[in-house]
Amino acid sequence: MTRIPAPKDEAELAAVVRDSSEPFRLEGLGTKGALGNPVAASQVLSLRNFAGVVVYEPDELILEAGSATPLKQLEKTLSQKGQMLAFEPPDFSSLLGASTSGSLGGIVACGLSGPRRVRAGAARDHVLGFSGVTGEGVAIRAGARVVKNVTGYDLAKLATGSYGTLVAMTSIIVKVLPKPETEETVFLRGVDDATAMRLMSEAMQSPADVSAAAHLPGDGTYLRLDGIAPSVAARRDRLVKLMKRDAGVLGEKESAKLWTGIRDVKPFWSLTTSSIWRLSVAPTEGASIAAAIMQKLDAAHFYDWAGGLIWLAVANSEDGGESVIRSSFTSGHATLVRAPEAIRARVSAFTPQPAALAALAARVKHSFDARNRFNPGIMVRG
Known part of the structure; x- marks a missing residue:
């Protein structure tokens, strides 16, 4: 895969995107490459130069930082003021074999939240805005450095969890909260x-x-x-x-x-050959869903989010357990987080969307990235 020289600023990033006739795999610190489906692109566009705190206003509980800013750096900066990212972003480095915990942009792009989600809300509830470049090579800024922003569409929530398919984010504005004593x-x-x-x-x-x-x-x-x-x-x-x-x-x-x-899913760190799944379900149904799956698969499991999140580690299954897992419930979704390459090549990482929702997602994608330049195939296989 060809690595393009990392753009030094937003204007250079926009020019690179406009001038390219081929799609890109977007990359910050390169720690989340195993998440989602394999990207159908032959070139990597690194955003690593968009790093560092842009604005931090502790009294206003607002922070803006470059998308490639390491999470560890942000947590240290916030901790010095007795504050934190309240959605408790997870560190999947040990689970995915990465060298670092990753960046703010990676966490936001993948929409990842930790145990505090049940009380403080998901990552998207804490993202107030972003700057970035669309797939058409146009620089945009959405949201603002205020907690309440009701002007127009909430593009920040669209970008959060989009796995880099809509926009190459260069900076992100987040709400922070006091750290518990x-x-x-x-x-x-x-x-x-x-x-x-x-x-x-x-x-x-x-x-x-x-x-x-x-x-x-x-x-x-x-x-x-x-x-x-x-x-x-x-x-x-x-x-x-x-x-x-x-x-x-x-x-x-x-x-x-x-x-x-x-x-950080430590119970599964030693299960290096298992396929790892995360199931988001109704907490009241968590136990029955897990029981049905465990009857048919050689698997280990545990629950977070008061039962609304089930982690599964499936061994000795040709499809990673997909056929059993995705037929075990009708309300919710199952995401394949990690699997051997042969399984990743044929099993979709995400639960297929209903036709109406898929059509809406395609229209949103087209409005940001009509040429399909960013991370093609990572969410929906071509």
Whole structure:
């Protein structure tokens, strides 16, 4: 694959896109190349020069940074002011075999959110705007450095999760939030999947203000509380009483380590030959869906997002388990995150869209990238 010299600024990027007769695979730090379907392009267009903090206004809870800015750099900058990216972006480097945790642009382009999604919302809820270049080589800017922006269409939400098919983002504006003073995790042992779903639902609906809920079969059910120390202690005691069963508590350091592992899919790091799936489903149906799949496949699983996210590691399956997984539920979607090359070559990473939705997506794609220059095939196979 040919690597084009990385454009130094937005004007040069726009010129490269306008002058090309061939499509590109867009790349920031190169850590998310295994996500999505293989891109049908023979040249790589790197955005690595669009890096660094552009504007950071801690009092306004606003940050704008280049799309190739490393996440670790942003987290360090925010932490110095006691702030964070509240959607808790995951680090899939160990899962995907990448050397770094990646960039802000990669996280936004793939629409990735961590355990805090159940309380703080998804990545798209925290992206306020962006600058970039369309597939026609036109520089655009969408959104603004304000939390409330209702002028025109919310293009930032369209770009988030589009896997670089609509626009080559050069900078991104995000909302940031105060970092909790401390955290604790209430855990329950010996709970089956169905009971865990019920308990997590009760916890999320309680006044305890749980910020994350996960269940690791054979290990435990985990409920995170964070905020100022007196509040965490009071809510912990209330939550333990609500659960009506023996419960343990993880202190701040142990809690942080646990949730970093859940966020980054650590339970599956050692399963190097398995196909890894993430299923977004209704939390009330999570246990029954997983049970149906586990009856037919050699697989391991765990739950995040209070049961709304099921992680699956499937072994010894010619199609990575696709036929079983995608026929096990009707509401939701299953994404193939990692698989051997032979499986990736023939199994779509994304659940096929209904005809009406696919037609709408095609019109949106055409409006940004009529020549199909950006990441062709990554979301919809040609």
